[in-house]
Structure formats: structure tokens, C-alpha cells
Amino acid sequence: MMVRAKVLPFLFCLVVVAFGTKESDLKQCKHQCKVLQQIEEYQREKCYEICEKLYHGEKQEKEEEEINSYEGKEEGKNNPYVFNEEHFITGIKTEHGRIRVLPKFSERSKLLKGIENYRFAILEANPKTFVVPNHWDADAVLFVAQGRGTLSLVRKGKRNSFNIGRGDVIKVCAGTTAYLINRDDNEKLLIAKLLRPVSTPGQFEHFFGPGGRENPESFYSAFSSEILEAALNTRKDRLQRLFGQPREGVIIRASEEQIRVMSQHEEGGIWPFRGESKGSVNIYKQRPLQSNQYGQFYQVDDSNYKQLEDLDISLNFANITEGGMLGPIYSSRATKIAVVVEGEGYFEMACPHLASESESESGRRQGSKETETRIGPYQKVHSKLRRGMVLVIPAGHPFVAVASTNQNLQIVGFNVNARNNEIVPLAGRNNVMSQLEREALELGFGLPAREVEQIFQSQQEEFFFQGPGGRQSGRAAA
Ligand SMILES: [Cu+2]
Numbered sequence: 001m002m003v004r005a006k007v008l009p010f011l012f013c014l015v016v017v018a019f020g021t022k023e024s025d026l027k028q029c030k031h032q033c034k035v036l037q038q039i040e041e042y043q044r045e046k047c048y049e050i051c052e053k054l055y056h057g058e059k060q061e062k063e064e065e066e067i068n069s070y071e072g073k074e075e076g077k078n079n080p081y082v083f084n085e086e087h088f089i090t091g092i093k094t095e096h097g098r099i100r101v102l103p104k105f106s107e108r109s110k111l112l113k114g115i116e117n118y119r120f121a122i123l124e125a126n127p128k129t130f131v132v133p134n135h136w137d138a139d140a141v142l143f144v145a146q147g148r149g150t151l152s153l154v155r156k157g158k159r160n161s162f163n164i165g166r167g168d169v170i171k172v173c174a175g176t177t178a179y180l181i182n183r184d185d186n187e188k189l190l191i192a193k194l195l196r197p198v199s200t201p202g203q204f205e206h207f208f209g210p211g212g213r214e215n216p217e218s219f220y221s222a223f224s225s226e227i228l229e230a231a232l233n234t235r236k237d238r239l240q241r242l243f244g245q246p247r248e249g250v251i252i253r254a255s256e257e258q259i260r261v262m263s264q265h266e267e268g269g270i271w272p273f274r275g276e277s278k279g280s281v282n283i284y285k286q287r288p289l290q291s292n293q294y295g296q297f298y299q300v301d302d303s304n305y306k307q308l309e310d311l312d313i314s315l316n317f318a319n320i321t322e323g324g325m326l327g328p329i330y331s332s333r334a335t336k337i338a339v340v341v342e343g344e345g346y347f348e349m350a351c352p353h354l355a356s357e358s359e360s361e362s363g364r365r366q367g368s369k370e371t372e373t374r375i376g377p378y379q380k381v382h383s384k385l386r387r388g389m390v391l392v393i394p395a396g397h398p399f400v401a402v403a404s405t406n407q408n409l410q411i412v413g414f415n416v417n418a419r420n421n422e423i424v425p426l427a428g429r430n431n432v433m434s435q436l437e438r439e440a441l442e443l444g445f446g447l448p449a450r451e452v453e454q455i456f457q458s459q460q461e462e463f464f465f466q467g468p469g470g471r472q473s474g475r476a477a478a
Contacts, residue, residue, distance in 0.1 A: 079354075079381055079383065080108045080109030080111055080112060080392075081349065081351075081381055081383075081391060081392045081393070081394075082381075082383040082389065082390070082391055082392075083102055083108075083389065083390040083391075083392075084388075084389055085388060087102060087103070087108075087390075088100040088101065088102055088122070089101050089102070089103060091121070091206075092206070092249075092250045092251070093249075094248065094249030094250060094251045094252065095249075096125065096126045096129045096249070096251045096252060096253055097123070097124050097125035097126050097129055097131070097182075097188075097251035098123075098124050098251070099121055099122070099123050099124075099250075099251075100121065100122050100124075101119060101120070101121040102119065102120045102121070102390065104116055104119065104202045104203075105118065105392065106202070111353050111354075111394070112392060112394075114335060114394065115335055115337065115392065115416055116201070116202050117196060117197065117201045117202050118194060118195065118196055118202075118337065118416055119138070119194075119195045119196075119197065119202065119203075119204060120192070120193070120194055120195070120337055120339075120390060120414075121192075121193045121195060122190065122191070122192050122193070122339070122388075123180075123189075123190070123191040123193065124188055124189070124190055125147075125149070125180065125182040125188065125189045125251050126182065126188060126251075127182055127184050127185055127186055127187060127188065127189075128181075128182060128183075128184075128185065128253065128254055128256070128259055129181065129182050129251050129252060129253055129254060130179070130180070130181050130251070130252055130253070130254040130258070131179055131180040131181070131250060131251050132179060132208060132210055132211065132216065132250050132251075132252065133152075133154075133177050133178065133179040133208070133209055133210050134177070134178065134179070134206045134207055134208045134209070134216075134250070135174075135175050135176060135177050135178065135206075135207050135209075136172075136174065136175075136195065136204050136205065136206055136207070137174055137175070137197060137198055137199045137200075137204050137205055137207070138174055138195040138196055138197040138198055138204035139171070139172070139173055139174045139195070139196045139198060139311055140171070140172045140174075140193050140194065140195045140196070141169065141170070141171050141172075141193070141194045141308065141311065141313050141315065141414060142168075142169070142170040142171075142172060142191050142192070142193050143167075143168070143169055143191065143192045143193075143283075143315060143412050143414075144164050144165060144166055144167065144168040144170075144189070144190070144191055145166070145190040145191065145192050145339070145341045145412065146166060146187065146188060146189065146190040146341070147165070147166070147182060147184055147187045147188055147189030147190055148163070148164070148165045148166075148182070148183055148184045148187070148189070149163070149164050149165075149180055149181055149182050149183055149184075149189045149191075150162065150163050150164065150180070150181050150183055150262055150263050150265055151164050151170065151178065151179075151180050151279075151280075152178065152179050152180070152262075153172060153176050153177070153178050153279070154176065154177040154178075155173060155175075155176045155177070160279055161262070161265045162265050162279045162280060163183070163263065163265050164280055165282075166284075167282045167283045167284040167285075167317070168280040168281070168282050168283075169280060169281050169282070169283055169300045169305060169315055170279060170280040171305070171307040171308060171311065174198045177209065181254060181258075181259055181262050181263065183259050183262070183263040190341075192339050192341075192412065192414075194313065194337060194414040194416075196311065196313075206250075207219050208250070211243075211247055212243055212244060212245050212246065212247040213243060213244060214247070215247045215248070215249055216247060216249070216250050218243050220243060221243050225239060281300055281304060281305040283298045283299075283300050283315060283317045283412075284298065284317070286298050286299065286300060286304055290462065290463040290464060291464075292461055292462065292463070292464050293321065293324075293464075294320070294321050294323075294324030294325070294461065294464035294465055294466060294467075295318060295319055295320040295321050295324050295326060295403075295463075295464035296318075296319045296464075297316065297317070297318050297319075297326070297463060297464070298316065298317040298318075299314060299315065299316050299317075300314065300315045301314035301315075301418055302314070302418075302419075308418075312416070312417060312418055312419050313414060313415060313416060313418050314334070314414075314415045314418035314421070315412065315413065315414055315415070316336075316412070316413040316415065317410070317411075317412050317413075318401070318409075318410065318411045318412075318413070319408055319409075319410050320343075320345070320401060320402075320403040320408060320409040320410070320411075320464065321403060321408055321464070322343075322403050322404065322405055322406055322407050322408050322409075323403060323404075323405045323466065323467050323469050324402075324403050324464055324465065324466060324467050325400055325401065325402040325403065325464070325465050325466070325467035325468070326400065326401045326402075326463065326464055327398075327399055327400040327401060327425075327426070327427070327463075328398050328399065328400045328425075328426040328427055329398070329399070329400075329423050329424060329425050329426060329463070330395075330396055330397055330398045330399065330423075330424050330426070331393070331395050331396070331415065331421055331422070331423055331424075332395065332396070332420075332421055332422040332423075332424060333395050333417045333418075333419075333420060333421045333422070334395055334415035334416060334417050334418050334421035335392065335393065335394045335395050335415070335416045335417060336391070336392070336393040336413040336414070336415050336416075337390065337391075337392055337413065337414045337415075337416065338390065338391045338392075338393065338411050338412065338413035338414070339388070339389070339390050339391075339411070339412055339413075340385050340386060340387050340388060340389045340390075340391075340409070340410070340411050341387065341410045341411065341412055342387060342407075342408065342409070342410035343385075343387065343403060343404065343407040343408050343409035343410055344384070344385060344386055344387070344403075344404040344407060344409065345384075345385045345401060345402045345403040345404045345409040346382060346383060346384050346385055346401075346402050347382065347383060347385055347391065347399060347400065347401045347402070348380055348381070348382045348399065348400050348402075349380075349381040349382070349393060349397050349398065349399035349400075350378040350379075350380065350381075350397060350398045350399070351378060351379045351381045351394075351397055352377075352378050352379070353379075354379035354381060385401065385409065385411075391411075393413075395417065398426055402467045402468065402469070403467060404469070405467075405469040425462065425463060427456075427459055427465070428459045428460075428461050428462045428463060428465060429459070429460065429461065429462040430462060431456055431459075433452070433456045434453075434456050434457065438453070441453065
């Protein structure tokens with residue numbers, strides 16, 4: 001009896017010590033149960049059970065841990081590349097929707113100075129609502145992340161109305177009068193916007209024509225009444241009535257009938273503006289640049305949407321399969337402003353700036369001189385990724401994005417400085433190291449070239465790989 005009582009806790013300790021999340025650990029655990037002497041058969045069964053429980057429990061826990069270990073870290077002052085809900089300013093809000101805007105990037109950190117002339121916003125409109133006509137002093141690229149709407153754009157004396165849906169990319173030139181409906185009965189319409197202000201760098205405004213004295217105020221109301229009377233050739237009392245109506249905000253409810261009439265348009269629309277292509281292009285309908293079982297990668301740039309030409313912006317959409325990962329890669333010229341549209345996971349990025357910042361600070365404190373060129377150390381910038389989060393990935397910065405093991409991770413990225421940008425793969429088929437001369441590898445790594453080559457050639461996939469959560473022991477070839 002004494003022996004029995006002692007055996008179980010002992011065996012529990014034994015198997016726990018040996019435990020990881022690999023399948024080989026499970027085997028080893030069971031093996032230990034098998035070779036244990038002085039225990040009875042029912043205890044042996046119990047031992048197997050503990051092994052199974054630990055394996056499955058730990059595996060799940062480890063995955064959760066992996067994601068959760070990044071939780072909270074993004075809040076740190078030393079990670080200016082990640083933006084959460086609380087970093088947004090609510091520009092416009094009604095009970096039917098809101099427009100949230102990120103502050104100027106350079107306000108967050110001087111490391112983001114390169115994109116300080118760009119602003120990022122997200123529009124949310126409830127089902128069956130109308131966003132009142134307005135124009136912005138900014139060129140904009142819109143991405144429909146969710147829902148179905150109809151967008152109307154008035155420019156060069158013509159109106160183009162077209163239906164939009166998930167995956168559509170639309171360029172809206174500065175000064176275009178735009179209005180929008182959410183024509184869906186149930187789903188919210190979500191539109192991510194990258195704006196490039198044209199008059200005041202880094203700042204843009206919405207100008208509302210229709211409107212009243214307030215909420216929104218009409219820009220017509222700013223003019224003297226005699227000016228408006230003369231310009232519109234109308235009596236004062238009629239103008240007072242026109243701009244004196246109580247308004248209920250920028251995003252308002254529309255009737256079934258109004259929605260029905262305004263929804264009668266085609267996808268993409270007929271584009272009446274001379275020399276320009278269609279109003280929108282759908283990113284999912286493009287041929288993926290990369291595709292395998294671990295994910296797909298799509299791009300819209302000036303080759304498949306000519307209107308992006310003068311903006312030097314492109315868009316990417318990455319669908320990373322659950323348990324998969326994208327990269328490591330880096331962009332040669334483009335800085336990516338990305339938003340998570342679906343799923344969960346995490347990302348890691350190598351950044352020499354953050355490490356040098358904290359180092360030079362401590363250096364200054366110690367009175368030591370800063371050297372001009374420095375190599376490393378690299379700070380591992382990392383964060384959990386969740387729907388709605390925004391990431392900035394500067395040019396040249398190697399990064400990787402990993403999907404959780406239970407849901408695909410979908411990220412849309414707006415690339416600034418898109419022209420001649422090249423995505424450089426750091427692992428997998430065609431990785432940059434495989435282009436190096438053998439002597440360069442030998443000298444660079446301090447190892448025989450053959451050994452280095454073997455490692456860089458062991459990953460057969462390209463761009464998307466099985467992530468660490470999905471990998472099992474014994475899979476790696478080298
Ligand atoms: Cu950096």
C-alpha cells in the first residue's frame with residue numbers, strides 16, 4: 001500500500017520533467033510508464049493517461065502561451081510599430097457608425113517620420129445607413145475589409161456610382177465629392193483608408209456640403225448670406241430653411257426604399273473619367289503572387305489598377321492558413337502600414353533602431369561617445385496580432401507573421417513607396433542566401449559552405465511555411 005501511494009506522485013513528477021509538446025515527448029513518456037517496475041497494471045494505465053493528458057493539455061497551453069506571451073508587450077513605449085484600438089482618435093461618431101483615425105505617425109515616434117505625411121483611418125457604418133456627401137483635402141486609397149456598400153464619386157462634372165464589397169480597392173482623388181451607403185441588412189461595412197493629404201502635410205479634413213448649421217455644419221454656411229443669395233440666386237429665407245434643418249450626424253439611417261434605389265449599380269462601375277480605368281478592383285480576383293497550403297498573397301498595384309500610378313502606393317492581402325506563417329521577408333523600399341482584418345496570431349520584426357535608441361541613451365548617461373555606424377544589436381519587436389490592430393513595417397526590416405493554430409490570419413497592407421519595391425525572402429525556396437557565392441557563405445557564416453547551403457536549402461516551401469505551432473518534431477530535414 002505504501003509503495004502504491006508513493007508511486008503515482010513519483011511517476012507524475014517523472015513524466016512532467018520529461019515533457020514538452022513534441023510527439024516524441026509523448027512516446028518517451030509512455031515508454032517510461034512501460035518500463036516502470038513495481039507498479040500494477042491499473043497504475044500503468046493511469047500513467048499512460050497522464051502522458052496523454054499532459055501532451056494535449058500542454059500543447060494547447062503552449063500555443064495559447066505563445067500568443068499570450070506577446071500580449072501587453074505592444075503597449076510598451078519602446079514599440080511604436082503597433083497600434084491598438086486605444087491609439088485611434090474617434091473623428092466622427094454617431095449611433096450608426098464612426099470614423100476612427102490614427103494620429104500622425106511622427107507623433108508616436110520619430111522613427112515613423114518617413115510616413116508622417118500619410119494618415120490611416122477606418123470607417124464603420126451600420127447596416128442600412130448613409131454617409132453624407134463630403135470631400136477631403138487628401139488623396140485616398142480605400143480597402144473594403146467587410147460588408148457591402150455602394151459608393152458614389154463626383155469628379156470632373158460626372159458622378160460614378162458603383163457597388164463595392166469585401167476585397168475591393170478604390171482610389172479616391174483629393175477633392176472628389178463622395179458618399180456611401182451600407183446596403184447590407186445585417187453586416188457592418190468596414191473600410192480601411194490610407195490618406196495622403198495634399199495641402200497641409202500629415203493633416204486632412206472632411207468638408208461637408210449638405211448639412212445644416214451643425215452636425216455636420218455645411219461649408220456653405222461659412223459664407224455671408226449676401227454671397228450665398230447672389231451665388232445661388234435665391235432669397236434669404238429659402239437659404240435659411242436649406243441650411244437650418246436639424247441634422248443627425250455624418251452617418252445616418254436611410255429608408256429601405258432609399259437604399260434600394262441607391263444600390264442599383266454594377267460592381268466596379270463604368271468609369272466616366274477620361275483615360276482612367278474602372279472605379280475599383282478586387283484584390284481577391286487577382287492571381288496570387290504566392291500560394292501554397294500555408295497561405296496566399298495577393299497584390300494590387302499600378303499594373304492591375306492604373307489609378308495607383310501617381311500615388312506610389314500598392315496593396316497586399318495575405319491570407320495565412322491556421323498554423324502557418326508568412327516570411328521571414330523584408331521589403332526593399334516600401335514601408336507597410338498593415339491592418340489585421342481577420343484572425344489572430346503574432347509577428348516578429350528585427351529593428352536596429354529601437355536597440356540603438358535604448359543603447360545610445362544609456363551610453364549618454366555613462367558619458368560614452370556615440371559611434372556613427374553601428375552594427376546591431378537588433379531589437380526583436382514583437383506583438384500579438386488581433387483583428388483591428390495596425391502594424392507599421394518599415395523598409396528593410398525583416399519580419400514574420402504567424403497565424404494562430406485555430407484560425408486563418410488575414411492582413412491587408414498599404415505599401416508606401418511601392419514603385420520598384422521588391423520582397424526579399426530570407427527563408428524557403430529562392431531565399432536570398434541561396435544566391436550568395438560559396439566563398440561568401442563560408443566567410444559570412446564562418447562555417448563550411450556545404451553546411452550553410454544544406455540549411456538554407458532544407459525548406460522546400462516558398463514565402464508561406466508551416467508555423468512553429470503546427471510543426472512536429474522529426475519534421476525538419478536539417
Ligand atoms: Cu527599426
